[in-house]
Amino acid sequence: MHQNVNTAGLTAGIIAIILSGCWMTAQAQNSPSPRNLPNVPNVSPNPVAPAPVTEGRVAPEPSGSSVYARSVRSVVYIECQKSGKSAGGFLGAGSIIAESGLILTNAHVIEGSDRCFAVLKPEGKVSIGKDTPILALHVRAVDPTKDLALVSLVSPPAGLKPLPIGSLKDVEVGQTVHAIGHPRGILWSYTNGVVSQIREKEQLAPSFVADVVQTQAPISQGNSGGPLISSTGALVGVNTFSRRDAQNLNFAVAVNEVQAFLQRASRGEHQVTAPSRSAKAENGQAQESEEKCEPRTLEERPSKKVPGKIVVMDIGCTGRANAALLTPDDPEKDRILYVSTRAPERGAEPYYDVRYYINPRSDKVSRSWHDVDSDGRPDFLGIHKDGGRRPVSFVAFTTAIGD
Template sequence: MDALCSRSRVRRLLLPLSAGVCAIALVSGCSDSTSPAPKPEATTSGSAQPGSASKATGDLQSEYQSVIKDVLPSVVQIDASNSLGSGIVYDAKGHIVTNAHVVGDEKKFKVTAATGEKVLSASLVAAYPDQDLAVIKLDDVPEGLKAAKFGDSEKVEVGQIVLAMGSPLGLSSSVTQGIVSALGRTVSESRAGGGTGATIANMVQTSAAINPGNSGGALVNLNSEVIGIPTLAATDPQMGDSAAPGIGFAIPVSMVRTVADQIIKSGKVTDSGRAALDITGRTVVNDSYQPAGVAIVSVGKGGAAEKAGLRVGDIITELGDTPVTTITSLSEALAGRKPGQKVTVTYQRSEAEKTADVTLGEI
């Protein structure tokens, strides 16, 4: 998966694309042959009104324009000297939430509002690469700064119309349209192209076009509420790892608010809510050079793995019922679990298969 941050050193239209793959199963749409045909008498001469379609189109267009007018002033462009991305005004105090890969290692930023006002300076509050989120703060808060309205992840549904707002390829104040294609996606971000390498759970999949520079921007519903932050795009290995059209991913608003609130209050994330084994590991291969598990390289003292009796050299092959073949698949398996949850870990030690009941720790 690609982090969607425009890098100034890249001359091509898109960023170098990673080998991360999102496999999508396509199902054809079929009509229900058992449904009764409409009765002739049900049709009346007044059932089709000329201009009704254009009226519906006009109503939807007006909704789009209203949402754009409401939200776009709260979406900013962030210049981090060697990268360009987007951000959302989080509150009236000048806090702006964005992606961690947008800010990178920078501490100071230039921020431009969508309304075309003068360039403002901002400073990093904190970044949380494990969830690819960060908060920066304007050094001087301009009068009339408008914070975005953040929605409720529980009310997001597949099929909802959404708008993506940001600065794709440096084109500030750009808006694209699509729908929520799926919910609950767990996606691993590549480190290529400036990504953090994070594995992020519960992402919102969308068909709205998102490109480099959209990172950190807003995915918005027709109630003018931010429901996510566009972060990643799928790549297609059959097309030379070019971007797969219409498959983008946004961090859900629930996680955005959780992380941003903690950073603003404490200057860091104090409760990640993310499960961990408290190990470092590496992918190992079998005799056929295929990924076959994760070898434990080190075990955190007093951590979940050590308490369960796991030790350096053990090779993890399953977490619960989920096969583990790579460090990425282990991260994805953990992403769907919570700290304190108990899980059975299957591992190999001296070529013998063993299991351990582990109470998961926290990142």
């Protein structure tokens, strides 16, 4: 029986993610004035001319090998690290979009990290050796609702090759698109597929709504943030999601969202309001949080629905009840951490819109569910394959599940 459970580490780590926008970074805030964002590229659409017609035939599309050779030097390997109780890291990909060292990636690649680094593809090989330069990154702008982030190399080398940014007008259902990334750490891997559909305002996870390109080009962990490339060699999307409950359902944030994000960033929006942790690391500053916050127990009471105990808590030092941990009397049943990510109306009870199911034997998160529209029914199931506090992917619910 788990009557005396140390919930501080678990709940503090989870709420750091959930209260900062579920699984996306909380560092992005709209800033009223720009913070010297340099050299944001011109993202005006550049229409690609149709293939020339010769003797009544359309010239064939460039081969995948030529697209790869043309684009691979523009794709970087990104690794972000965390310290403390939630030590770990996340790997992904990014696209160089300016000679000044600006890189486009996913927000979820960098979120919650203490420091991030990039590696350029070494000449003539696809491995990282002892002599391979590891380049520090600085976070410039983040938009969690589009899962887009703009970072820059702290010390950009000369000769960077930007990837051209294309136009959504040049993306059609049925055409071949290409992807370069690092699936499961297998560096600078190439794949391709056809465009299955272009979908507007798609909600594929909590707090994410964007136009997306649905494609058959496979996406695995390590591909996140990498480019979806047209046969003309232009970026037409940022590879972001893959549905795990089906085959060949992969999604990239569409290039029109990328264009709008970069334009907003150039105006000073979505920029990080405080120096990023990676920048602090460069300056040799401590990585400790200025203010430590521990979960505080507000009330303990018996559970009405499931025999057991409920501990109501304030996690995140909000001054209100925003979480509750159910510990069943049956030691074989999951403990459930209920979390309220939105402040209730004055005088109203909190609504717990996220639930984490914690395996009693491993003390790790087995799954989570997320109610986006507060109707009492889950909209997304969080998949926690590694037992970590952040879902590695989401699956859309079609029916509600019980407690």
